[in-house]
Amino acid sequence: MEINEQELIRRAKKGHQDALEQIFRYHLDSAIRLAYLITRNWATAEDAVQEAFLQAFRSLDSFQDERPFKPWFTKIVVNKAKRTKDRLDRGHLPYDLEEPNPHRAFAPEEHALEREGVDALFQAINELDENHRLPLLLKYVSGLTEAQIAETLSIPVSRVKSRLYVARQRLKKHIAALEGGGSYEDI
Amino acid sequence: MKTFDETIEQTLRQNSEWSGSADELWSKVSSQMQAEPEKRIWTRKPFLFGAATAATVFLAFMLHTMITSVPPDVPQVEEIAPFQTFRIMMLEEPEVYLPGEPVELVLSSYPMTETEPSQSPRLFIWRQGDEEKMLAGEVLLDEEKISGQSSLVITSPVDPGLYRLVVEGSFTAGEQRFTVFAEKTILVEGEISNENDEKN
Numbered sequence: 001m002e003i004n005e006q007e008l009i010r011r012a013k014k015g016h017q018d019a020l021e022q023i024f025r026y027h028l029d030s031a032i033r034l035a036y037l038i039t040r041n042w043a044t045a046e047d048a049v050q051e052a053f054l055q056a057f058r059s060l061d062s063f064q065d066e067r068p069f070k071p072w073f074t075k076i077v078v079n080k081a082k083r084t085k086d087r088l089d090r091g092h093l094p095y096d097l098e099e100p101n102p103h104r105a106f107a108p109e110e111h112a113l114e115r116e117g118v119d120a121l122f123q124a125i126n127e128l129d130e131n132h133r134l135p136l137l138l139k140y141v142s143g144l145t146e147a148q149i150a151e152t153l154s155i156p157v158s159r160v161k162s163r164l165y166v167a168r169q170r171l172k173k174h175i176a177a178l179e180g181g182g183s184y185e186d187i
Numbered sequence: 188m189k190t191f192d193e194t195i196e197q198t199l200r201q202n203s204e205w206s207g208s209a210d211e212l213w214s215k216v217s218s219q220m221q222a223e224p225e226k227r228i229w230t231r232k233p234f235l236f237g238a239a240t241a242a243t244v245f246l247a248f249m250l251h252t253m254i255t256s257v258p259p260d261v262p263q264v265e266e267i268a269p270f271q272t273f274r275i276m277m278l279e280e281p282e283v284y285l286p287g288e289p290v291e292l293v294l295s296s297y298p299m300t301e302t303e304p305s306q307s308p309r310l311f312i313w314r315q316g317d318e319e320k321m322l323a324g325e326v327l328l329d330e331e332k333i334s335g336q337s338s339l340v341i342t343s344p345v346d347p348g349l350y351r352l353v354v355e356g357s358f359t360a361g362e363q364r365f366t367v368f369a370e371k372t373i374l375v376e377g378e379i380s381n382e383n384d385e386k387n
Contacts, residue, residue, distance in 0.1 A: 017217065024213055033203035046207060053216045059289035062340040079285045121198045140196045141203065154286045154345070168191065 006065050013060050024053055027070065031077045034141050038081040038134075040126075044088050048080040055080070071148040074138065078152065124174035132167040135160050242368065243295065281374040284343040292339045292354055292369040299357055299364045308333050308356030308367055310341065315349040323350065330358040333367055347377030 011019035031052065035045035056063075056073050063072060125133060138149045146164070150157040189197070284290055299305065312324035323344065333339065333356075344350055354369040 020220070021213060021217070024216060025209060028209055028212070029205075032205045032207070033199070036203050036205065037199065042205070042207070045205075046212060050212060050215055050219075054219055055289065055291070057216075057220060058291060058338075059340045062289050062342065075285060075288060079283075079288060083283060118198045118201055121194065122202050125195070125198070136195070137199070140192075140199050168195075171195070172191065 005069055009060065009063065009065050009069060012057070020057055023069070027073055030142050031073070034074070034077055034137055035081040037137050037141060038078065039085045039088065041085075041088060044084040045081065048084045049077060051084075052077040052080045068148070070142070071144060071152050074142050074144060074148075075152045078134070078138075120178045121171065121175060124171050127174070128167055128170060132163050132170070135163045136167045139164060242370070243297070246368075281349060281372040283374045283376055286343060286345045286347065286375055288343045289340050290343050290352065290371065290373060292341065292352060292371050294333065294336055294339055294354065294367055294369045296358075296365045296367040299366050305357050305364060306355075308354060308358060310339075311353040311355070312344065313351040313353065314344075314346075315351065320351070328354070328356065334358045334360050334365075339369065343373060343375050345375075347375045349374050 008019050008022055012023055028049070031049045032045055035048040035052075036042060039045050039048060052073070056076050063069070125136065128136065134153060135149050138144045138152060139146075144152065146157055146160045150160045153160070282290075308328040308330060310324075310326040310328055311322060312326075313320050314323035328339070333354075339354060341352070350373050352369075352371045352373065354367060357364055357366050359365070
């Protein structure tokens, strides 16, 4: 958060609605994307994010001002999204599983080939197991560092590095197989 | 040419475009912030309220029994209560948390009678093993943070497992001494699946 996050949190702790709303708007986009990519359903993603904000705001007193807000909040979003997904998988929620994203829009000039590539990569990401998919989402959707991902998932940084490496290798293999040999450069 | 990182980021971004209304979602969050927590205990967790009521009645019964049948100079309530409340409340379905996540405990308080022992409020963390429960932690709570509050937020234990969280003790508000009580069963999640997968 470029604006003074600590000051904003301090004001939010005192109950200032405008500070709470600023925090909400700043973190909403990445939170809702992350929740959707975990639950694959917009209605449950919205429920999860709403619950996450409520829990975070009610627990602000326990949050230490000097720490970054995003990893702490992202941990709550992940937990809420996983919980609502479990309820969805068990049929406890009146929503469809694996809802296609109706909002996805490509620029008109985009190549059909590029679209196919994006679809294939997205499919490959969704086929990763949760241990490898979650760190990937936290890195590329939430923008967390490896240390922050480790804190969010309560695992060592070395394990985050290993999971990200394995995930990227699997994606590259998947894409290469689909494209018949084409490959991305190793980074 | 895009790097692989950029391609992954773009792919995820294009497949997670939300067209909902931020204003609408904010109005839901802010209205619930104002409506709760008083409302929540009655509407969303009636079973918890029922359990709290049962616990209060049970305590009242114990007090009454003590007053009428036990000499007033040897009250033994504090030695009995943790075990009994733990056993009773294990019937409740646990709430699931990640290690280190905030956990909200709803506090119940009522004016103390003269015969109740006055003790500083404490948080007891019971851990359920395969066959037995054990006291995993005991934390002395600041009376000022408890006084007049409807809830207490703590951090869930780091080790995965089933826990029973119990708050007991008393505090002073004005000139009156109050007994405070809260309890909740939580399941702290561990790692999701097998680590061998990484070595493949």
